[in-house]
Amino acid sequence: MNAPGPAASDPLLSLVREDLRGFGGYASARTCDVRGEVWLNANESPWANPADTAGSSRRYPDPQPPGLREALARVYACSQEQLLIGRGSDEAIDLLVRVLCTPGRDAVLSTPPVFGMYAVSARLQNAPLLxxxxxxxxxxxxxxxxxxxxxxERGAAKLVFLCSPSNxxxxxxxxxxxxALAARLEGRALVVVDEAYGEFSAQPSAISLMEAHRNLxxxxxxxKAHALAAARIGVLVADPALVRVLRACQAPYPVPTPCAQLATAGLSPEALARTAAGVEQVRSERARLATALAAMDGVTRVYPSDGNYLLVRLADAGTAFERLLAAGVVVRDQRAAPQLHDALRITVGTPEENDRVLAALGAKETIA
Structure with a gap:
């Protein structure tokens, strides 16, 4: 299934594993460009499941739903050819590691304390972790x-993950x-910027840099910002040549039809306006919560954040965690992470939820 490809003359495609260059992947029933009225090519049921009131789930989904691709390209200001849609960002991270890193040889670099899936994917691929x-x-x-x-450069990294805003x-x-990093590592590594929390930051997206840096x-x-966590829609924006390689290595039907329909509706102008309003409220509440926490006894540091969360150091993080749990509030215990032995990560919730956090931790006042 391998065929000669242009990788030898293309610095970007030369980063792909040698055995996957030109790999055609699996040709599913939905990847064949055929049209008809009676669909008997995929061994699907001729009847809808009784629970499927819309009748849309008996057919296999389009691997990259056109309506969703169009909406995502509009939201992220890129071309549809630059998009790979998958099951959350996790799938794209895993695909990148599997497609670029030869086991036991090509390394993955991350910057801890940070999102753990970069290290997990490297471990599963037996890729050295830097x-x-x-x-x-x-x-x-x-x-x-x-x-x-x-x-x-020293460790022969094929992938460099930067989380921005960092989680x-x-x-x-x-x-x-x-x-500057992408320019320096051109032909040596792909620099991947994880912008899962990008909507909450005032900094423009690194997508704006991609025209000048193909290895980005x-x-x-x-x-996160779009409130569709259960739909599991993640996107990789990359050079179209790399996207084609990744699609050949992706599972045949990565985006379930109900999820694609929900996501497409969630990117309508009306939905995007409500999302933007929600983001602004999170930013406002983030500042309010940070100010109130910083004034509390027992809080030693509140870090500035461009995400929808705050990293907080406490004199007794264990007791604070238990007090929050006793009040019915679940936060992320970071004490096992490098450099964070005394820290909790608190997601910014609704004003009422944030007041509950402050009350549980014994804030002197909740700022209205």
């Missing part, structure tokens, strides 16, 4: 991009630094 810790400074955590570049620490990676890719998701 870690360049974030630097905890006066302005918060930040990525040492010079150290990242040097480690990637759980909250800071965005400056666009000029991302561009961006992860986006509908799980």
């Amino acid at each position: 870690e360049v810790p974030l630097v905890d400074g006066p302005a918060g955590f930040s990525a040492d991009l010079e150290a990242v570049a040097a480690a990637a 759980p620490t909250g800071a965005s990676v400056p666009l000029d630094g991302i561009a 890719a961006v992860l986006r998701t509908l799980s």
Whole structure:
């Protein structure tokens, strides 16, 4: 199923595993461009399930639903050919590691403390993991991009993951630094910017850099700001040539029809307007919650955040975690993460939920 490809003359495609260059993948019934009125090519049921009132689930879905692709391209200001839609950002992370990294040889680089799926995917692929810790400074955590570049070059990294805004620490990676890193690693590594929380940041998307840097890719998701976590819609925005390779390696039917329909409706102008209003409220509540927490006894530091969460250091994080649980509030315990032995990550909720957090932790006042 392999065929000669242009990888030898294309610095970007040369990053793809040698055994997958030109790989055609599985040709499903929905990838064949055929039209008809009676569909008997996929061994589907001729009747809808009694629970399927819409009657749309008996057919296999389009691998990349056209209506959803069009809506996503509009939202992310890119071409449809640059999009790979999958089951959340997790699928794209896993695909990138499997397609670019030869097991036991090509490394993955991440910047802990950070989202754990980069390391998990590397482990599953037996790809060496390089870690360049974030630097905890006066302005918060930040990525040492010079150290990242040097480690990637020294350790033969094929993939460099930058989380921006970073989860759980909250800071965005400056666009000029991302561009410089991509330029330095051209032909050596793909720089992947995970913008799962990008809507909550004032910084423009790194998608704006991709025209000048083909070895740059961006992860986006509908799980956070768009409130569609259960729909599992994630997007990789990348060079069309790389997207074609990844699609050949993707499972045949990654986007269930009900999820695609829900996501498409959730990207309508009316829905996007409500999402934008929700994002603004989260930003306002983020500032309010940060101010109130910073004034509390027992809170030693509240980190600035561009996401919909706050990283908080406490004199006794264990007791704070238990007090929150006793009040019915579940937050993310970060004490096992590197550099975060005394920290909790608190998602910014509704004003009422945030007041409940403050009350449980014994805030002196809740700011209206």
